[in-house]
Amino acid sequence: MSQLEQTRTVNIEVPVDYLTLRKYTMKVIEGPDKGMEKSFEKRLVDIGTAPDCQFMLSDPTVSRNHARIEHDGQGYRISDAGSKNGVRIGDLKVLSAYLPAEERLVLGETIILFRLGSETVDISIARETRFGMLLGRSVEMREVFAILKRVAPTDATVLIEGESGTGKEVAAESLHAAGPRRAKPFVVFDCTAIPRDLMESELFGHVRGAFTGAVRDRQGAMVEANGGTLFVDEIGELPLELQPKLLRVLEKREVKPVGGNRHVSLDVRIIAATNRRLDDEVRAGNFREDLFWRLGVIRIALPPVRRRPEDIPLMADHFLAEIAGRSGMPAPRLSYDTMEKLKEYAWPGNVRELRNFLERSVILSGALSGAPLPLDLPPPTQASLHHNPGDPDEILRVDFENPFKDVKDRLIDEFERRYFSRLLKRTEGNVSKAARIAGIHRKSLEYLLRQLDLARPGSD
Numbered sequence: 001m002s003q004l005e006q007t008r009t010v011n012i013e014v015p016v017d018y019l020t021l022r023k024y025t026m027k028v029i030e031g032p033d034k035g036m037e038k039s040f041e042k043r044l045v046d047i048g049t050a051p052d053c054q055f056m057l058s059d060p061t062v063s064r065n066h067a068r069i070e071h072d073g074q075g076y077r078i079s080d081a082g083s084k085n086g087v088r089i090g091d092l093k094v095l096s097a098y099l100p101a102e103e104r105l106v107l108g109e110t111i112i113l114f115r116l117g118s119e120t121v122d123i124s125i126a127r128e129t130r131f132g133m134l135l136g137r138s139v140e141m142r143e144v145f146a147i148l149k150r151v152a153p154t155d156a157t158v159l160i161e162g163e164s165g166t167g168k169e170v171a172a173e174s175l176h177a178a179g180p181r182r183a184k185p186f187v188v189f190d191c192t193a194i195p196r197d198l199m200e201s202e203l204f205g206h207v208r209g210a211f212t213g214a215v216r217d218r219q220g221a222m223v224e225a226n227g228g229t230l231f232v233d234e235i236g237e238l239p240l241e242l243q244p245k246l247l248r249v250l251e252k253r254e255v256k257p258v259g260g261n262r263h264v265s266l267d268v269r270i271i272a273a274t275n276r277r278l279d280d281e282v283r284a285g286n287f288r289e290d291l292f293w294r295l296g297v298i299r300i301a302l303p304p305v306r307r308r309p310e311d312i313p314l315m316a317d318h319f320l321a322e323i324a325g326r327s328g329m330p331a332p333r334l335s336y337d338t339m340e341k342l343k344e345y346a347w348p349g350n351v352r353e354l355r356n357f358l359e360r361s362v363i364l365s366g367a368l369s370g371a372p373l374p375l376d377l378p379p380p381t382q383a384s385l386h387h388n389p390g391d392p393d394e395i396l397r398v399d400f401e402n403p404f405k406d407v408k409d410r411l412i413d414e415f416e417r418r419y420f421s422r423l424l425k426r427t428e429g430n431v432s433k434a435a436r437i438a439g440i441h442r443k444s445l446e447y448l449l450r451q452l453d454l455a456r457p458g459s460d
Contacts (some may be wrong), residue, residue: 017124021120022116032057048065060108062108085107094439102115124143131149131178157296158300159300162301173231175271179229185235189202190234191237201218207258222249234273243291250427253266253268377417
């Protein structure tokens with residue numbers, strides 16, 4: 001049995017504890033989002049203007065990650081997440097405070113009414129710090145482990161959400177390894193790695209003569225995964241015209257190859273992943289609503305590393321042992337100061353960046369114990385780019401130490417932020433004029449500005 005196969009078969013049985021929470025609502029009663037109301041039955045909710053916040057605001061006086069409401073076993077506690085304008089309860093500015101049954105929260109120019117309901121919900125928390133190849137002792141990750149444990153034995157379609165590098169493929173493979181299909185194929189289809197004109201053929205297959213160059217029949221990824229699991233990575237990149245065909249596969253469990261005249265029956269579990277907010281993509285017209293709901297039978301959100309620093313020592317020790325084990329050397333130990341530096345850094349590339357950094361450090365230094373973090377590593381975070389975009393004409397710096405897709409996404413994000421920041425400055429905030437200059441529809445520009453946190457209330 002290979003080392004990978006051994007990893008896939010351990011720690012599948014995850015005993016769980018339960019935390020009983022009261023559901024609650026938050027309603028914006030003052031500010032640009034006045035009237036917005038959402039109900040929550042989650043242990044943890046982030047508030048801010050960042051797209052990954054569960055309670056996302058558009059108020060420019062609210063930070064991207066402004067505050068967090070978390071149930072810690074004793075009650076709901078609100079904490080300032082390092083915001084620029086702070087969190088106030090009445091006239092009192094707080095860093096952390098337990099919330100009563102009803103309270104007004106002031107974040108920048110936004111006032112939110114927090115209100116506890118009478119209904120309760122049980123949240124499962126795994127006791128173990130590992131599920132398959134996923135690691136974490138934080139409550140956030142142990143919540144994920146508990147959900148994965150429940151979902152693994154089923155054939156339910158799963159949508160895994162999270163930033164690049166958070167371990168979406170690892171989660172999918174761990175799900176597959178923990179289920180009854182573990183002996184069958186696990187096939188990865190990355191929507192960002194296939195040319196658009198070949199995507200239909202690569203996913204659904206084709207018959208001979210279907211198009212120029214189709215000299216033989218070809219099984220697509222769907223058929224290759226038959227009996228096992230198909231992992232569709234970055235599902236948000238799937239072209240709109242192919243989405244109905246994927247929906248048919250999910251509903252009918254059959255696929256029609258390109259150029260074929262008959263359907264092929266399938267027995268395949270589908271797990272999809274995205275680093276986008278697909279609900280926003282649906283509103284923008286880039287993703288079919290029916291497919292979104294069909295994919296999201298079970299939705300699992302993997303938290304970024306910056307929101308679970310307590311997991312870094314566990315992951316660092318594991319990666320160092322793995323790296324050293326390949327060369328037959330004992331794993332280097334990290335000093336307290338070095339570990340604290342690792343925990344303080346935001347890790348925009350998440351788990352993948354942490355692992356790459358540790359491997360690079362071992363190679364260059366031979367041992368990490370007591371070694372300071374190199375000043376030229378890691379690359380700057382997105383937050384620093386947002387608050388200090390620099391000269392729009394500056395040549396973008398390329399980081400050759402991380403995977404192509406992550407670097408490309410980071411450069412595109414930086415380019416779009418600089419381009420539209422300068423365009424809005426040029427048009428004095430007139431979105432309609434900016435859209436005409438950019439050659440895109442106004443609604444599309446408004447969506448982009450919200451995604452980039454550049455929206456300006458009352459700009460036209």
